[in-house]
Amino acid sequence: MTFNQILGHDRQKEILLQALARNRLAHAYLFSGPDGIGKRLVALALTRAIVCHEQRGCGDCAACRKIDHHNHPDLHLLEASGSAIKIEDVRSIQRELNFRPLEASRKICLIDQADLMTASASNALLKTLEEPRGNALIILLTAHPNRLLETIRSRCQRLPFHRHPTSRIQNELERQLDLEPNEAHILAALAEGSFKKAFGKDRELFLDQRRQLLKTLTGLSAGSILPILEFAEHLAADKAVLPEILEIFQVFYQDVIRQLNGGTLHDFVNRDLQAKIERVARNESLPSVLTKLDSLFAAQRQLERNVNRQLAMEVLLLRLTA
Numbered sequence: 408m409t410f411n412q413i414l415g416h417d418r419q420k421e422i423l424l425q426a427l428a429r430n431r432l433a434h435a436y437l438f439s440g441p442d443g444i445g446k447r448l449v450a451l452a453l454t455r456a457i458v459c460h461e462q463r464g465c466g467d468c469a470a471c472r473k474i475d476h477h478n479h480p481d482l483h484l485l486e487a488s489g490s491a492i493k494i495e496d497v498r499s500i501q502r503e504l505n506f507r508p509l510e511a512s513r514k515i516c517l518i519d520q521a522d523l524m525t526a527s528a529s530n531a532l533l534k535t536l537e538e539p540r541g542n543a544l545i546i547l548l549t550a551h552p553n554r555l556l557e558t559i560r561s562r563c564q565r566l567p568f569h570r571h572p573t574s575r576i577q578n579e580l581e582r583q584l585d586l587e588p589n590e591a592h593i594l595a596a597l598a599e600g601s602f603k604k605a606f607g608k609d610r611e612l613f614l615d616q617r618r619q620l621l622k623t624l625t626g627l628s629a630g631s632i633l634p635i636l637e638f639a640e641h642l643a644a645d646k647a648v649l650p651e652i653l654e655i656f657q658v659f660y661q662d663v664i665r666q667l668n669g670g671t672l673h674d675f676v677n678r679d680l681q682a683k684i685e686r687v688a689r690n691e692s693l694p695s696v697l698t699k700l701d702s703l704f705a706a707q708r709q710l711e712r713n714v715n716r717q718l719a720m721e722v723l724l725l726r727l728t729a
């Protein structure tokens with residue numbers, strides 16, 4: 408993807424392109440900001456602009472294509488193997504950076520989720536940051552800059568990235584996927600400022616099945632044990648989808664809270680379910696909805712620990728219908 412094709416982040420792109428044009432790129436950058444908002448895309452676009460035979464990251468030349476396929480000899484991608492970036496990983500990058508670039512004007516090292524570096528890996532990297540080799544460029548990406556050593560942060564030029572506004576994501580979803588405004592709004596609101604998440608959302612689940620799931624949920628009553636058990640079984644059936652269903656329930660109860668706080672249709676995520684939100688809100692109070700949200704959070708945590716899904720859903724539904 409070229410700089411122009413990346414949505415948003417205009418200020419960050421301008422800073423990098425100007426530095427590149429003036430041959431004033433820093434030795435090391437720290438791109439910080441939430442996951443999934445495009446830090447890595449910008450880093451790869453910059454890399455392309457550096458190695459490109461047309462010197463603009465055209466996307467068509469052999470060098471640009473090698474970047475896209477992650478097989479350019481001067482691009483070194485460092486990612487966590489398992490749950491950490493280990494000292495051996497950093498050492499192998501350091502050995503590479505000792506050599507001259509093979510095809511481009513400089514070697515580029517991208518460290519994704521840099522906060523996963525172990526203490527010894529961080530210390531090893533610090534040496535490279537203190538004594539930059541030739542004109543190697545190191546870009547660290549992280550959603551948690553505060554977990555990096557201060558000494559590492561202070562040796563990088565910091566470039567914070569921000570979430571995209573929901574309205575902008577909604578507009579792109581309408582434009583690119585031809586969605587209705589209400590539908591695009593739902594996906595955009597669930598995407599937490601990330602185009603990647605918005606476009607990656609299961610539209611069948613979040614747009615169509617959502618309505619049916621919430622209809623069943625709000626149709627349950629405390630005394631009707633059998634329907635509760637059946638719905639719990641239905642929910643527990645698909646392990647992969649269950650966290651997303653709980654997200655749907657969570658967002659629905661947050662809409663109920665908005666209604667109780669005097670919000671209007673515009674404030675809702677589920678704008679197509681206004682009547683349902685109003686109806687549920689009439690039978691709830693702020694404390695009772697907050698208790699239900701707590702039960703949802705508890706269920707989400709339990710699922711991460713691989714508990715019995717059926718049982719967890721039964722307990723949850725009993726609490727939600729109480």
Ligand SMILES: [Zn+2]
Pocket residue numbers: 458459460461462463464465466467468469470471472
């Ligand atoms: Zn090119």
